[in-house]
Amino acid sequence: MRLLSYMGQWKSAAKEVLDRTAIVAKFLCLLHVTNNYLCSPTLVYGPSMLPTLNLTGDVVLAEHVSHRIGKVGTGDVVLVRSPVDPRRILTKRVVGMEGDTVSFYVDPMYSQTTVVPKGHVWIQGDNTYASSDSRHFGSVPYGLIQGKVFFRVSLFYLAYTHPTPPPPPTHTHTHTQTPSSIFFQKNWFQLQFQFRKYSIPRNEACFYFVRIDGIMEMF
Amino acid sequence: MVGLIGRLWNLQYKSIVKEASGKTLAVAKFFCVLHITNTYLCTFALAYGPSMIPTFNLTGDMFLAERLSIKFGKVGPGDIVLLRSPESPRKVMVKRLLGLESHSVTYVVDPMNSDRCDTIVVPKGHVWVEGDNIYNSRDSRQFGPVPYSLLEGKVFCKIWPPKEFGSLMKSGMKDPDL
Numbered sequence: 001m002r003l004l005s006y007m008g009q010w011k012s013a014a015k016e017v018l019d020r021t022a023i024v025a026k027f028l029c030l031l032h033v034t035n036n037y038l039c040s041p042t043l044v045y046g047p048s049m050l051p052t053l054n055l056t057g058d059v060v061l062a063e064h065v066s067h068r069i070g071k072v073g074t075g076d077v078v079l080v081r082s083p084v085d086p087r088r089i090l091t092k093r094v095v096g097m098e099g100d101t102v103s104f105y106v107d108p109m110y111s112q113t114t115v116v117p118k119g120h121v122w123i124q125g126d127n128t129y130a131s132s133d134s135r136h137f138g139s140v141p142y143g144l145i146q147g148k149v150f151f152r153v154s155l156f157y158l159a160y161t162h163p164t165p166p167p168p169p170t171h172t173h174t175h176t177q178t179p180s181s182i183f184f185q186k187n188w189f190q191l192q193f194q195f196r197k198y199s200i201p202r203n204e205a206c207f208y209f210v211r212i213d214g215i216m217e218m219f
Numbered sequence: 220m221v222g223l224i225g226r227l228w229n230l231q232y233k234s235i236v237k238e239a240s241g242k243t244l245a246v247a248k249f250f251c252v253l254h255i256t257n258t259y260l261c262t263f264a265l266a267y268g269p270s271m272i273p274t275f276n277l278t279g280d281m282f283l284a285e286r287l288s289i290k291f292g293k294v295g296p297g298d299i300v301l302l303r304s305p306e307s308p309r310k311v312m313v314k315r316l317l318g319l320e321s322h323s324v325t326y327v328v329d330p331m332n333s334d335r336c337d338t339i340v341v342p343k344g345h346v347w348v349e350g351d352n353i354y355n356s357r358d359s360r361q362f363g364p365v366p367y368s369l370l371e372g373k374v375f376c377k378i379w380p381p382k383e384f385g386s387l388m389k390s391g392m393k394d395p396d397l
Binding site: 144 | 304308365366367368369
C-alpha cells in the first residue's frame with residue numbers, strides 16, 4: 001500500500017520535473033534560434049581590430065540576417081569563421097567584395113594587387129600591424145561569414161562621465177575632480193551604453209587604403 | 220439588445236481566435252522541431268547534375284545526410300559530403316571528400332584533354348573535394364581546396380529511386396592513389 005502511494009508521489013514529482021524541464025528547454029531553444037538567426041551578443045577580443053574594438057574584449061551585437069540576404073558590403077565589420085581553424089570565429093572588416101581590386105602591403109616596400117574572385121570577400125583587421133587576415137590566407141568564401149556587427153555595448157565607469165554637478169570652484173581653474181573622489185561618491189558606479197555605428201560607406205573604405213598608402217610612402 | 224449581440228459575438232470571436240492561435244502554435248512548434256532536426260541532426264535532400272555519376276543520377280536522387288559527423292570532425296577521405304559552394308554562397312553541392320588538411324592529393328587536371336596529374340598538399344583548415352565524374356564536375360580542381368567550415372553534412376544513405384536504395388558508406392570509393 002505504501003509502495004503504491006510512493007509511486008503516486010513519484011509520478012507527480014516526475015511530471016512536474018518534466019514540465020519545468022520542458023519550459024527551460026523551450027526557452028533555450030528560443031535563445032538559440034535568436035542567437036543564430038537574428039541577433040546575438042558576442043565577446044570579441046584581440047589586437048587585430050584596434051582602435052575600433054578593445055584589446056581586452058568588447059561585447060558587440062551582431063545580426064545574422066544581412067549575410068543571408070546578401071547585404072554585406074565593403075566597410076562592414078563581420079564575424080567570419082576562420083578558414084585556417086574551423087573552430088574559431090574572427091572579427092574583421094570587409095574591405096573588398098567579389099570583383100573588387102584590393103592592394104595590400106606584404107612588407108613596407110612591396111605592395112601587391114589582387115582581384116577578389118567570385119563568391120569571395122577580402123577581409124582585413126583595422127590594426128594591420130597585428131592582424132592575420134586575407135593578406136595571409138587569401139580571400140575568404142562568402143559562405144563563411146556568420147554575421148555583421150552593428151553595435152557595441154560598452155561599460156563606462158563614472159570616472160569618465162560625471163552626471164552630478166561639479167562643486168563650486170574654489171580657485172579659478174576649471175572644474176575637475178580627481179578620479180578617486182568620484183569613485184567614492186554615493187553614486188560611484190554607473191553603466192552607460194554607448195552605441196556606435198560600425199558600417200562605413202564605400203567611399204570611406206577606399207579612403208582607408210589611401211591613408212595607409214600615404215603613411216607608408218613617407219618611410 | 221444590440222449590446223447583447225455584440226457581447227455574444229465577442230465571446231465567439233475570442234474562442235475562435237484562441238483556438239486558431241493554439242493550433243498555429245502547435246504547427247509552429249512542429250516546424251521548429253523539424254528545422255532543428257534538419258539543421259543539427261539529419262536532413263534529406265535532392266541532388267541533380269552530372270558531377271557525381273554513377274553514384275547519383277543526372278536527373279536527381281534523394282538521399283539522407285547527417286550533420287553530426289562534420290561538427291565532431293569525423294569525416295574522412297572517401298565520404299560523400301554536402302558543402303556550400305565557395306563560388307556561389309547560396310548553392311549547396313554534393314561531392315566526394317578526397318583529402319583532409321595536410322594530406323597530399325593527386326588529381327587529374329583535365330581528363331578530357333590530357334592525362335596530366337598534379338599533386339597538392341591540402342593546407343591547414345581546408346579539404347579537397349572532387350566529383351565522381353571527373354569529366355564533368357566543377358570541384359576543387361577548379362576552385363582549389365575548400366575551408367572545412369563550408370562542409371554542411373555527410374551523405375550516408377540514398378533513399379530515391381527505390382531500386383537504388385542503400386547505404387553510401389565508402390563503398391564506391393575512388394582509388395586514392397589515382
